[in-house]
Amino acid sequence: MIEIKEVSHAFEIGKKNQKNIIPVLKDVSFNINRGEIVTIIGRSGSGKSTLLNIISGFIKPTNGEVWINEKLVSELSESKFADFRLETIGFIFQNFQLIPSMTAFQNVELPLIFKGINESDRKKQTMETLKRVGLEDYKDHYPSELSGGQQQRVSIARALVVNPPLILADEPTGSLDSDTEKDLLHFIQQLNKDLGITFLIITHDEQVAKIGHRIIEIADGKVLEGVAL
Numbered sequence: 364m365i366e367i368k369e370v371s372h373a374f375e376i377g378k379k380n381q382k383n384i385i386p387v388l389k390d391v392s393f394n395i396n397r398g399e400i401v402t403i404i405g406r407s408g409s410g411k412s413t414l415l416n417i418i419s420g421f422i423k424p425t426n427g428e429v430w431i432n433e434k435l436v437s438e439l440s441e442s443k444f445a446d447f448r449l450e451t452i453g454f455i456f457q458n459f460q461l462i463p464s465m466t467a468f469q470n471v472e473l474p475l476i477f478k479g480i481n482e483s484d485r486k487k488q489t490m491e492t493l494k495r496v497g498l499e500d501y502k503d504h505y506p507s508e509l510s511g512g513q514q515q516r517v518s519i520a521r522a523l524v525v526n527p528p529l530i531l532a533d534e535p536t537g538s539l540d541s542d543t544e545k546d547l548l549h550f551i552q553q554l555n556k557d558l559g560i561t562f563l564i565i566t567h568d569e570q571v572a573k574i575g576h577r578i579i580e581i582a583d584g585k586v587l588e589g590v591a592l
């Protein structure tokens with residue numbers, strides 16, 4: 364599903380004559396198989412978000428290749444990558460990133476509008492997805508009227524609504540209390556089992572990392588596979 368081939372990345376900071384190069388990822392290679400939950404663990408600043416942004420196409424790697432679904436995505440133009448993302452990748456973020464002025468229903472419906480789906484199909488798919496996450500009764504609530512766990516379920520519904528084969532999650536439980544975290548991790552495992560969605564989850568939390576079928580650690584810009592916690 365995902366192949367990372369010898370990916371390196373360095374950020375350039377500073378002005379022209381005083382440029383500093385910060386190497387973050389060094390020759391990183393690994394694969395993620397279809398239907399797996401893989402967690403990536405690493406300390407703050409180890410390069411987890413940079414790696415996720417490279418896989419998502421928001422950052423071009425300095426070197427190396429990213430393949431998703433047998434497609435060399437690291438070579439795609441910005442607009443081609445945007446189309447590819449909409450078809451293939453759902454996102455879940457630590458702070459949910461819901462639009463505050465939109466109801467739960469409208470937030471979940473949004474990717475379908477971007478995809479140009481007609482209104483009656485949109486309504487149907489949005490309601491089905493809200494049901495899947497157990498929030499059909501909360502469809503008219505605004506994010507501020509929902510608990511953290513409910514908001515994260517709305518954001519999962521928004522990721523699911525286009526039926527992506529892959530979901531990328533950046534600290535998905537980082538803003539939740541421990542009981543809600545457990546529920547949400549269980550829910551992710553259920554989605555993986557029921558729908559076969561591949562999950563790549565980054566976290567600095569060992570308990571969260573343990574839900575992975577496989578744990579990959581990033582340290583000093585390199586990856587260690589098959590980490591046991």
Ligand SMILES: Nc1ncnc2c1ncn2[C@@H]1O[C@H](COP(=O)(O)OP(=O)(O)OP(=O)(O)O)[C@@H](O)[C@H]1O
Binds near residue numbers: 405
């Ligand atoms: N746009 C940028 N410009 C320059 N340096 C950056 C940029 N983004 C990240 N970095 C640096 O790259 C390194 C890795 O950052 P990254 O955000 O990928 O780490 P992380 O493992 O996700 O950390 P955290 O768990 O704190 O989110 C850090 O040293 C950071 O300062």
